[in-house]
Amino acid sequence: MLDRRIVLAGALAAALAAPAALAQDYKAQVPELIFAKVPDENASGTTDRWTPFVNYLAKELGVKVTLRIANDYAAVVEGQRAGNIHIAMYGPASYARAVITGAQIEPFAIEVSADGTKGYYSVLYVKAESPYKSIQDLKGKNLCLVDPNSTSGNNVPRYAMHKMGLDPDSFFAKVVYAGSHENAVIGVQQGTCDAAFNWWNDETESNLNRMARKGMAKAEDFRIVFKSDLIVNSPMAYLTALPASLKTAIRDAVLNVATKDKAAFDAIYDGKQLPFQAVSHKDYEPVIELVRFVDDLRKKKKAS
Incomplete structure (x- = not known):
């Protein structure tokens, strides 16, 4: 009986120690994680918005997490393809581009809008005082897009x-790539472009509303003349090659950040979105097909 008790006690101790051992294992393999975000606003805005989250992640994982500001x-796509960026916050099309170009990554968390939907829209802004009522009215005018992978x-x-x-x-x-969503709006504001495409969740939250809160623009100075069908929300993805225990720890930390560190989560979205939810690659297959379609259009145009 004594021997059996010793064996059982030893097995229990080993089971209890296993999570700690796994954690120590990934810390030895990956002592530092690089987190990057596609640049939908200026560098200082990205830093302010995501630094509290990165600090939270480092605390939860027990390893250094560094925020990389991409140009x-x-x-970001190339960084994950090369294995130099461990975790990335994408737009749907930039995630699709990463997959298409061979990045070995897995999406694990998706943004959730304030109304509970997991989608947003592409809208076309013009100045409120302009005469344009539709895309067709803008023939021969200048257009601001954001980035080829937006x-x-x-x-x-x-x-x-x-x-x-x-x-x-x-x-x-003229079609101009402004480089970021903010720059596209500024292009219309300053008259470089007559219209600009941008992201829009609903009447209460959009890139324009964020800019208004920062004093960069007045929402009432712009008007929407086009709104797309619903687009699946942005994913966060990590490298497939990361240790399984580390991926589990990252996923758990991200999915629980809104409760474990509400201030860090609210800093990202100004308190305007709901907690991250789990997601899989399958959710982005339609976006991958859309990006391939746009790629084919470009190739056909070059060939003609």
């Missing part, structure tokens, strides 16, 4: 205009 969407700022607009029978590169006098 463009492609830098969902709401390039891929969805190009797909939507194709369905209208419009080729933006010939329909507009």
Whole structure:
């Protein structure tokens, strides 16, 4: 009986120690994690918004987590493809681009809008005082897009205009990639562009509303002349090659940040969104097909 008790006690101790051992194992393998976010606003805005989250993640995981500020969407895609960025917050199309170009990644968390939906829209802004009422009214004018890998700022607009029978590169006098959603709005504000595509959740939250809260623009100075169909919300993805125990720890930390560190979560979304939820690659397969379609349009145009 004594021997059996000793064996049982030893087994229980080993079981209790297993999680700690696994944690120590991933800390030895990955002493530092790099987190990056596609640049939908300026660098200082990204830093202010995501630094509390990165600090929370480091505390929960017990390893150093460094925030990397990317110059463009492609830098985040390439960073994960090369294995240099362990965790990334994408737009749907930039995630699709990463997968298409061979990045070995897994989406594990999705943004959730304040109304509980897991989607948002691409909208086309013009100045409120302008005469334009539709995309068709903008023929021969200047258009601001965001980035070639932006969902709401390039891929969805190009797909939507194709369905209208419009080729933006010939329909507009000039098409400009502004580099970020903020810069696209500023382009219209300053008159560089007559219209700009951007992301929009609902009447209470959009990139324009965020800019208004920061004093960068007045929402009433702009008007929407086009709104797309619903787009699946943005995913967070980590490298497939990370230790399984680390991926589990990252996923748990992210899915619970809204309760474990509400201030850090609210800093990301100004308190305007609901907690992250779990997601899988399957949810983004339609976006991957859309990006491939836009790629084919571009190839056909070059070949003609």
